[in-house]
Amino acid sequence: METIKLNFDAHVLGDGKTITIEVPYSDGIVATSRFCPMELLSGDVELLAALNGEPLEDFVKDCKLQLAFANEASEKSTMHEAFIAGLMASVMEHQTRSCKLTTKDYLLHLDAFSYLVNACGVSADQVTRMYPKILDSVIHTTKFDY
DSSP, rough: EEEEEEEEEETTTTEEEEEEEEEEEETEEEEEESSSOOGGTTTTTOOTTTOEEEEHHHHHHHHHHHHHHHHHHHHTSSSSHHHHHHHHHHHHHHHHHHHHHHHHHHHHHHHHHHHHHTTTTOHHHHHHHHHHHHHHHHHHHHHOOO
């Protein structure tokens, strides 16, 4: 597996910046589970060789969508709040479009979020520690009965 760099030109809270993410890549698939606790990749979730991943173009699309939604956050927000707003909005957009979200869908959205905030200065250890807490919050906030 090789590592590739992805550059995103984004506006967050009125500031333009280039966000660079480095992700493991092989045969068109990005391994996205760097920050996901191993416990979340087993049990209810299919064990995908202990990795979560998605096609490169889908990962790029997910990151761009979260950044676009983050840009719409209130100017009174902090950068972290803007990124969380971007995550929540992208999850809700996905849910509206497909009428449901699987556990893997939630993890993939949170994986993209994790890479974005890490690239913006949040330490890898902190991202890993906050991952299950944010996942729990996102699931409970966006869970709808159809």
